[in-house]
Amino acid sequence: MNDIHQIIREIRKEVAFNRGASTDCNSAQLDQELLEQIEAACFSKEACKGLSASEVKAVVDGVFNQMRRHDVIEPLINDPAVTEIMINGPDRVFIEKNGRVEQTSLAFDNKERLEDLIQNIVSRVNRSVNEAEPLVDARLEDGSRVNVVLPPVALNGPLVTIRKFPERSMTIDDLLRFNSLTPEAAIFLEKLVQSRYNIFICGGTGSGKTSYLNALSSLIPYEERIVTIEDSAELQLSCIPNLARLETRNANTEGRGKIPIKSLIKTSLRMRPDRIIVGEVRGEEALDMLQAMNTGHDGSMSTGHANSTEDMLSRLETMVLMAAPLPLEAIKKQIASALDIIIFLSRLRDYTRRTMEITEVIGYRQGEVLLNPLFIFEEEGTDDMGNVRGSLKRTNNLLRNKSKAMLRGVELE
Numbered sequence: 548m549n550d551i552h553q554i555i556r557e558i559r560k561e562v563a564f565n566r567g568a569s570t571d572c573n574s575a576q577l578d579q580e581l582l583e584q585i586e587a588a589c590f591s592k593e594a595c596k597g598l599s600a601s602e603v604k605a606v607v608d609g610v611f612n613q614m615r616r617h618d619v620i621e622p623l624i625n626d627p628a629v630t631e632i633m634i635n636g637p638d639r640v641f642i643e644k645n646g647r648v649e650q651t652s653l654a655f656d657n658k659e660r661l662e663d664l665i666q667n668i669v670s671r672v673n674r675s676v677n678e679a680e681p682l683v684d685a686r687l688e689d690g691s692r693v694n695v696v697l698p699p700v701a702l703n704g705p706l707v708t709i710r711k712f713p714e715r716s717m718t719i720d721d722l723l724r725f726n727s728l729t730p731e732a733a734i735f736l737e738k739l740v741q742s743r744y745n746i747f748i749c750g751g752t753g754s755g756k757t758s759y760l761n762a763l764s765s766l767i768p769y770e771e772r773i774v775t776i777e778d779s780a781e782l783q784l785s786c787i788p789n790l791a792r793l794e795t796r797n798a799n800t801e802g803r804g805k806i807p808i809k810s811l812i813k814t815s816l817r818m819r820p821d822r823i824i825v826g827e828v829r830g831e832e833a834l835d836m837l838q839a840m841n842t843g844h845d846g847s848m849s850t851g852h853a854n855s856t857e858d859m860l861s862r863l864e865t866m867v868l869m870a871a872p873l874p875l876e877a878i879k880k881q882i883a884s885a886l887d888i889i890i891f892l893s894r895l896r897d898y899t900r901r902t903m904e905i906t907e908v909i910g911y912r913q914g915e916v917l918l919n920p921l922f923i924f925e926e927e928g929t930d931d932m933g934n935v936r937g938s939l940k941r942t943n944n945l946l947r948n949k950s951k952a953m954l955r956g957v958e959l960e
Contacts, residue, residue: 555609585610618664619653636704637661646898684779716783717758729939740766742952743846749859750892755900756850774815777826808832825849831870840885856891856906883911895935909947
């Protein structure tokens with residue numbers, strides 16, 4: 548295998564190819580031209596004559612992936628079972644597969660090859676990353692999310708994390724199949740979406756917030772106009788024809804041209820949206836999102852990082868304070884008025900992603916946002932295979948605020 552890697556390096560150096568054009572990954576003509584050059588170089592090379600057909604193919608694919616695709620991680624990109632790729636420097640590549648993290652035997656030839664891959668990825672989405680600006684979020688052609696951290700912030704070499712997304716968007720049926728939801732809860736959520744309740748999805752890293760948001764968004768009536776706002780475009784709302792997608796932009800090398808989520812939310816209000824979907828709130832844009840929910844854009848949705856429903860409320864308060872020094876009471880009233888439903892997700896110890904709570908926000912009283920838990924996950928132990936047993940159970944509490952459902956003629960319960 549080491550000999551094959553050496554042959555790949557040698558052939559790559561020999562192949563005459565315009566590196567400037569190599570970033571255009573959509574050009575089938577350039578792809579075919581390069582493949583022909585690689586094959587010709589391979590068949591004329593003495594070292595390749597003793598290789599088997601499968602080894603020759605590995606050489607051709609290896610050179611091609613380095614020059615036109617994603618180098619050594621191209622097989623991981625194409626593997627549907629791999630959900631996350633973590634590159635910790637040129638010689639350590641980890642993956643998440645079937646919910647478990649493992650190290651692969653893959654490695655880049657050197658740090659420069661990894662840096663070339665990084666620049667290739669970020670340039671395709673009109674972003675840049677360098678020592679002066681060592682952090683960037685980007686995405687692959689299929690929508691997979693990419694995070695890059697360069698030295699000197701990354702001490703042991705460039706760090707790349709790729710969160711892959713399925714070829715088709717997640718649906719409620721998928722959540723049922725993965726036991727993240729029960730049929731009763733799925734029907735209830737579908738009615739909430741149709742009734743245009745404002746829904747906020749929260750959970751820890753890797754709990755499936757974006758996939759869940761995709762699933763709920765698939766329930767939106769197709770005739771509505773939807774505006775999505777994201778840091779890095781991840782949502783897959785193929786079922787909505789009247790869809791306006793907005794994405795933030797980082798500042799250029801001169802520090803100009805930055806367009807944050809906060810600005811996009813304000814712009815979206817002039818686009819006649821029926822609903823606004825914010826991929827994730829992390830900072831001061833939370834105030835603009837809450838105000839949008841409070842000003843006639845019912846049915847809007849968003850996500851955020853938190854360890855519980857109550858923790859999400861506290862984080863929203865902190866985020867709003869980042870935008871304006873408002874009295875805490877005013878912030879809590881704003882949250883209670885804007886949000887109708889909070890869904891809390893978690894990744895359990897058996898690596899499954901479950902809906903832990905579906906909670907109604909029912910108002911504000913005596914300094915606290917009042918919550919009404921409607922569904923709660925009840926664990927029933929662990930089976931012999933280490934799988935967590937349990938399900939999402941309906942509580943004895945009824946939905947208090949039925950006005951939106953009544954307005955649209957939806958019978959909730």
